[in-house]
Amino acid sequence: MMTLKNFVDLDEIEKILVFGWRNHLKIAPLMKTQTIPLKEHLHFLESLKQDTTKQYFLVLENSEILGVICFVDIRLGISCEFGIYQNPDLQGYGTKLMEAMLKYAFEVLNVATLYACAFNDNTKALALYTKFGFNLTNKDATMSYFTLSAGGGGIK
Numbered sequence: 706m707m708t709l710k711n712f713v714d715l716d717e718i719e720k721i722l723v724f725g726w727r728n729h730l731k732i733a734p735l736m737k738t739q740t741i742p743l744k745e746h747l748h749f750l751e752s753l754k755q756d757t758t759k760q761y762f763l764v765l766e767n768s769e770i771l772g773v774i775c776f777v778d779i780r781l782g783i784s785c786e787f788g789i790y791q792n793p794d795l796q797g798y799g800t801k802l803m804e805a806m807l808k809y810a811f812e813v814l815n816v817a818t819l820y821a822c823a824f825n826d827n828t829k830a831l832a833l834y835t836k837f838g839f840n841l842t843n844k845d846a847t848m849s850y851f852t853l854s855a856g857g858g859g860i861k
Contacts, residue, residue: 707805712761713754719763720750723773731793735827764805771798774806776814784818785810799833807837811855821851
């Protein structure tokens, strides 16, 4: 069974776990901000308690942590941007993370439109977004931008 654990509810061990993943060699190069100091990470986690425009979650299947999903620029009932990254010690859970993200975005946040972006060389993310029916809306020298409307996605 899939469950989500809000970052505002992380214990100290989970906070450090997420910090390590976020700066991991498999994950950090795919992020807009590539390295995060621990003090900044802990401050960010604390700031989530008052920020209604952002929500971050650990995604668990039974007791195994599969990865992270996040939502930013949340406008309830309207839109948000999402991000995901997989536990760097696992492989093959992108589909499950996307399914958890879509369920939360459309059923809990009740958004009509989802936005995402990925570096052009992040072929796994680009393929995953395409697989789930996201539409490429723009591409510049470094990034590809995607959108998905409620009811418009699913595995292709």
